[in-house]
Amino acid sequence: MAVETKTTCPYCGVGCGVIARVDDDGAVSVKGDPDHPANLGRLCSKGSALAETIDLDGRLLHPEIDGRRAGWDEALDRVVQRFSAVITEHGPDAVAFYVSGQLLTEDYYVANKLMKGFIGSANIDTNSRLCMSSSVAGHRRAFGSDTVPGCYEDLELADLVVLTGSNLAWCHPVLYQRLAAAKAARPGMKVVVIDPRRTMTADIADLHLAIRPDGDVALFNGLLAHLAKTTAIDENYLAAHTEGFGEAFAAASGMSFPELMDRTGLGASELRQFFGLFERTEKTVTCYSQGVNQSSSGTDKVNAILNCHLATGRIGRPGMGPFSLTGQPNAMGGREVGGLANMLAAHMAIENAEDRDRVQRFWGSPTIADRPGLKAVDLFEAVAEGSIKALWIMATNPVVSMPDADAVEAAIKACPFVVVSDVLKTTDTARHAHVLLPSLGWGEKDGTVTNSERRISRQRSVLPAPGEARADWWQLSEVARRMDFSGFDYRSPAEVFDEHAALSAFENDGSRDFDIGDYAGLDREIYETLAPFQWPAPLNGSKAPASNPPLGGTKPDSARRFFANGGFYHPGGRARFVAVTPAETDRTNAEYPFTLNTGRIRDQWHTMTRTGKSARLSSHIAEPYAELHPRDAIDIGVGNAGLIEIASPHGKAIVRALITQRQARGNIFVPMHWNDQFAAKARVDALVPPLTDKFSGQPASKNVAVSARPFLASSYGFAVSVEKPVAPQADYWAIARAEGGWRAELAFAREVVDWPAWCRQTFALPSDVEPLGYADRQTGDLRLAFFDGDRLLAALFLAREPVAVARNWAVSQLSAEHGNLRKRFTLVAGRPGAGRPDPGATVCSCFSVGVNQIVGAVRKGCHSVEAVGETLNAGTNCGSCRAEIRGIIDGCLAAAAE
Structure with missing residues (x-):
């Protein structure tokens, strides 16, 4: 059943x-x-x-030591032996944990407890440092706590939603759909998108502000200075609940309007329109994400935004407030347990002696870290310098995701002892581990996560643990016990959660924002059935654990939002305005004249270890690319679909050129997902310098000086194969899952002498299989196809220019039968016959609908996104492709009108 x-x-x-x-x-x-x-x-x-x-292809199923299979006892004993030896000889700060927002809260809690309370170092940091630590620092400066004030429903209740540094349509698609539905129901709602690129999110915008990179502090300072001259300032709120407004206003008003235009790159009418909207609209929500956080001035950007909401009292009430959108599923849970190097568990402060004493007494620990540990960038620099001699990396891939990624890889490779806990065996990071520990993946894990609106939800197992994979909290507890530490005898994640909840309430009495004491003492049965709920949920609060309702969130409205009536967590209970000024930026660099911006795409996640397994998700965008403006493409001499080499003083990448008017001149966007498992040289974070925000330690990934030039190839290729390509000998390659096998994009600086032999080696073909095909020396075209009976094993298409092959159609041939010679020659020609139309590049991944199908529907009279959806289903599931569909419709109608 x-x-x-x-x-x-x-x-x-x-x-x-x-x-x-x-x-x-x-x-x-x-x-x-x-x-x-x-x-x-x-x-x-x-x-x-x-x-x-969720398949087991590539899974790490057994512990390994130095590349050989080992048992759990041997592997854990090796971890304990090496960590203990380093601590004894060099002290606790010679070891470090680097953890992840992919961990569940229970895993995070045990890791933090072990490192800070028993090993006695705060050298535990997380990849969440890379995505939202500037928000944490900004919150703590303004509110006295890392508190996100609002709820998702505020996006639907607002009359103005400002999205700054957030490509909501691709990075938080469900929130985007909630916002789009609200705007459709209330057309008077306004949306402003602030982003150097015209992303798909801008499709919903009433106003798109193509701000200059790192112009955010100037923009929101300009807004504060404008608001101070209007009746939008809430003087009663200022007087009752805040301090420091005068200093913040003085800093904001020191900039002339022409200087504001220069620093933001925006026109006078754009600025006045935005300022007027914000001034007149009380119910305003400002959502910000990585475009704000990932900056050397990220914390100041956050505080510039918070200043505007505090000055107008637009915080903590329905439909208004600043809203930090976290990147990872459990970045918030990591913050709750002190997963960052500069925090303690339960939102307590590592620099506060009373908090340290409280946590140590609760844990009954022999020690407690008494100062912040090394933040991510500093942590890996310490590994490189040799001061950290034992490193445990959990559920993350820093060789791909850290800035200056090549230097990070060299540091990990040189570290005397590296442990990696992961689900996959061959990530770019796992290849350097001395000990590999198999962890549980999604579908096997059991615990809790917290989302961006402070909602705690259960992540339950639906599949048995494969092989010898074990939960991360279990691995950590076993190591703690073998180090003779008490307090780690957990038998289930429910017991860890119970301790986490109890600590949140311990000596709290409302003095700390994070309190889920109402959920302490749950028995395992209630934990198993726990429904989603928002914190705070203090002991003896508005509901008892046993009555946890199916929807959660039935608390009074005032209890689900913070700060409408003050109640901040600084001494005295007042919020603090923070005076900020725009950082000086050098916009002239003859050697590196372009500004690189990195980020996510719609259908991939982080370093593709999970989403890269899905053919459907890889069908939308199958290779790394660089968005650049048409004029810039002309200036550097690269054509559409040509290859481009992007370089900084730290590294190089080779990616496909995507020429688009959506990109501003002088700017280049490259996704952060591709790695050495999927491409030859596309780890874009290798180009990013280790420059960080001085308050948060968050790296600056959105404003990197780079050069760009064409990558000159003698031939370009496209291939499909049943077997995964094996280390293609090509100057450029990018592989992706496809239905029935794999697809590959290729480029060669020099001609290959024996193409059939190259194919046999690359696609693991039997030596006795002969190709069908042809070569044209004059044009440089070459076509080779290898068959086993009626089944296509591999096909290679080469040309002197980017290959014009119907790619989705070619992929479909891996699953087709090729019983007659005519069909085989059709394949070799690289295009479908008259009876087999090519769907074109995938637009809607959910229903595998291509651009040619959408164009065909438009030509038949489908002139709206809804009409296309009714005909093809495209855009009717997640809706992330609706902006692209609208763009195709507009393009077709414009062409028809010419």
Whole structure:
């Protein structure tokens, strides 16, 4: 009998509820949970494809020591022996943990407890440092605590939503759909998008401000100075609940309007329109994400935004407030347990002696870290310098995701002892581990996560643990016990959660924002059935654990938002305005004249270890690329679909050129997902310098000086194959999953002498299989196809220019039968016959709808996104492709009108 389990999506910080169904034959399917308050049944393309990412291909199923299989006892004893030896000889600060927002809260809690309370060092940091630590620092400066004041429903209740540094449509798609639905229901709602690029999110905008990179402090300072001259300032709120407004206003008003225009790159009318909207609209929400946080001035950007909301009293009430959108599914949970190097558990401060004493007494620990540890960038620099001699990396891939990634890889490779806990065996980081520990993945994990609106949800296991994989909290507890530390005898994640909840309430009495004491003391049965709920939920609060309602969130409205009536966490209970000034930036660099911006795309997640398994998710964008303006493309001499080499003083990358008017001149965007498992040289974070915000330690990934030039190739190629290509001998290659096998984009600086032999080696073909095909020396075209009976094994298409092959059609041939010679020659020609139309490049991943199909529907009279959806289903599931569909429709109608 099929079993359905309510769990949580493991991708972005929206924290969507998922219903996973396991059929009698073991087949898994997923759908959105209509009862979960975060998504109300919606899922994005990544969430919809979760069942396609849970196979065991590439899984790490057994512990390994120096590349050989080992048992758990031997592996854990090796970890304990080496860590203990380093601590004895060099002290606790010679070891470090680097953890992840992919961990569940229970895993995070045990890791933090072990390192800070028993090993006695704060050298535990997280990849969440890379995505939201500037928000943490800004919150703490303004509020006295790391508190996100609002709720998702505020986006729907607002009359003005400002999205700054947030490509909501691709990075938080379900929130984007909630916002789009609200705007459709209330056309008077206004949306402002602040982003150097015209992203897909701007499709919903009433106003798009193409701000200059790092112009945010200037923009929001200019807004504060404008507001101070109007009746929008809430003088009663200022007087009752804040301090420091005068200093903040003085700093903001020191900039002339022409200087504001110069620093932001915006025109006078754009600035006045934005300022007027904000001034006149009380119910305003400002959402900010990585475009704000990932900056050397990220914390000041956050405080510039918070200053505007505090000055107008637009905080903590329905439909208004600043809103930090976290990147990862459990970045918020990591903050709750002190997963950052400069925090303690339960939102307590490591620099506060009373907090340190409180946590140490609660844990009964022999010591407590008495100063902040090394933040991520500094941590890996310490590894490189040799002061950290033992490193444990959990559920993350820093060789791809850290700035100055090549230097990070060299540091890890040179570290005397490296432990990696992960689900995959061959990530760019795992290849340098001395000990590999197999962890549970999504569908196998059991615990809790917290989303961006402070909502705690259960992530439940729906599949048995494969091989010898074990939970991360179990691995950490075992190491702690073998180091003779008490207090780690957990038998289940429920026991860890109970301790976490109890610590949040310990000696609290309302003095700290994070309090879920109402959920301490749960028995395991209630923990198993726990429904989503928002904190705070203090002991003896508005509901008892046993009555945890199906939707959570039934608390009084005032209890679900913070700060409407003050109650800040600085001494005296007042918020603090922070006087900020724009950082000086050098915009002239003859050697590196372009500004690189990195980020996510719609259908991939982080370093692709999970989403890269899905053919459907790889069909939308199958290779790394660089967005650049048409004029810039002309200036550097690269054509559309040509290859481009991007370089900084730290590294180089080779990616496909995507020439688009959506990009501003002088700017280049490259996604951060591709790695050495999927491309030859596309780890874009290798180009990013280790420059960080001085308050938060967050790296600056959105404003990198780079050069760009064409990558000159003698031939370009496209290939499909049943087997995964093996280390292609090519100057450029990018591989992706495809239905029935794999697809590959290729480029060669020199001609290969023996192409059939190259194919046999690259595609693992039998030596006796002969190709069908042709070569044209005059044009440089070459076509080779290898068959085993009626089945296509591999096909290679070469040309002197980027290959004009119907790619989705070519991929489909891996699953087709090729029983007659005519069909085989059609394949070799690289284009479908008259009866087999090419769907074109995938636009809608959910339903595998291509651009040619959409164009065909438009030509038949489908002149709206809704009409296309009714005909093709495109855009009717997650909706992330709706902006692209609208763009195709507009392009077709414009062409028809010429």
